Amino acid sequence: MTMIFGIPVQALMGQLLVGLINGSFYALLSLGLAVIFGLLRVINFAHGAQYMLGAFTALLLLTMGGVNYWLALILAPLIVGLFGAIIERTMLSRLYKLDHLYGLLFTFGLALAIEGTFRYFYGASGMPYAAPGALTGAVNLGFMFLPIYRGWVVIASLIVCLGVWFLIEKTKLGAYLRAATENPTLVQSFGVNVPLLLTLTYALGAGLAAFAGVLAAPVYQVSPLMGSNLIIIVFAVVVVGGMGSILGAIVTGYLLGVVEGLTKVFYPEASNIVIFVIMAIVLILRPAGLFGKDA
């Protein structure tokens, strides 16, 4: 058996893949957080709950309406995005003129309420969601077996991340968004409907979280609490990356996922906390984060 640093290649590659998959979710979620924060200046604590909502929507669409995975991958983000838009319009938008901490507290309450409701109706245990037939099985890469669905997760998240990056950095709508981030009053005076832009942005962020949730459903179990511990890790990812840059959020997400996977190989006891440790080190050396612009 081939060994690298005294570790079998299969184990190393296996954990690297697990890390890459976790990294895909970190990247998708921290991207959504960064997009929302960039324009709304709200840290969306409900992001984990929206991720869970995405997975649940896919599951319920399947069990109640017989909607398959591929359609759910499009429908669930739309439904959760709409839900997000309603929340933003009716409640969250009232808090913009206050201290930003109120937005954090509001979305924290929202997350508790959503997760509590689902736990009440569906219990705390996980429910399986089968991967679509086309993506089951595995391919032999020579040095290891790659389950096809896991490969798909990495590719799908990469495509979506790059798509969002393109939308924000290269399109006209994205230019409005970036301009509104810089100076909302001025952009509004040019006749751009900034409040609508804010609603759309929140819906986009929520939709991204839901997309990640649908992707995650066949990998992890669908459970009401699947997002609540994840979101704290994603917060750490966002602090490490700095919220100034979209690309920074994506890169940091993948990077930390891989680091976490490798830690599982070399020092498993620390794999739960390695991201937090990195966060602490980055804060000491570079408080603005790796890609952050603000001091």
Add this chain to the structure above:
Amino acid sequence: MSGKSEPIATEQIAVHPRSGWIRLALLAVIAAALLLAPQFLYPIFLMKLLAFGLFAAAFNLLLGYTGLLSFGHAAFFGGAAYFTAHAVKVWGWPPEAGILLGVLGAAALGLVMGAIAIRRQGIYFAMITLALSQMFFFFCLQAGFTHGEDGIQSVPRGRLFGLFDLSDTMTMYYFVLAVFILGLLIIWRFVNSPFGMILKSIRENEQRAISLGYSVSRYKLGAFVMSAALAGLAGGVKALIFQFATLTDVSWQMSGEVILMTLLGGIGTLAGPVVGAGLVVTLQNYLATSDFPVTIITGVVFMVCVLVFRRGLIGEFFASKLGRKIGFRAEN
């Protein structure tokens, strides 16, 4: 939290000429109620209320008077509970020494976490404290002395100063009450000291405080450690009340709960967090027997508080005509 919230009504209300006496009488009534309460209500419930009241008041020292939202106070509360429980049960320390260890341990944790977290402000500060306390949670999950999922169980209460047998529920109650009053007095003294005034100035305008020559980060760290130590006091006492220390007390849900208590009662008031803690604990007690999850109610109360009720109960009372007549002042 610094000030862009709604302005306080400015119309003059004449303070009642004997407002000082009225407030003193109010205090006397509360003191009497606390002394007599265990005759009418379940003492363990009352002690839980006092412990969480102190915890929330300690948390408010940071949020209300310094403007720093910590999302990681469970680490100090639950950490101290572990330290106290371990010292009393495994090392056989007397209760007062065990609690002191809890306080010192929480203060040390606060020093480390605070030193890292104050490098960023506002929303980042909240996220960093949350992440660091989650790190501590995983540490507690894996460390040997905490016994993982089981926690430290059947912790003996021991004899206070070798004199008072705390296994007697009434003795324990009056001990907890004494600690509670001591803790609130410390907070009151701290807030009204020159140090506390500087903290308020940092809350109102950090840049100006810097320009006046104050070493803002040192003051913030001081407040953070103080708040952590007092949260540790509450946690250590809690370990003795319930005679166990578990992961629940270090979880992020606990950090969220203490924020809710403070928000519900009134940020930046001395009595507010205590009242908020009382309400939340009562609610939990009431719902403990039903299978309806508390988190739904907690979450909705959170949202309502943030949307329409930001001053909290005591804050609203202070800002009301009656409150101002008695001579209370509402903070923004």
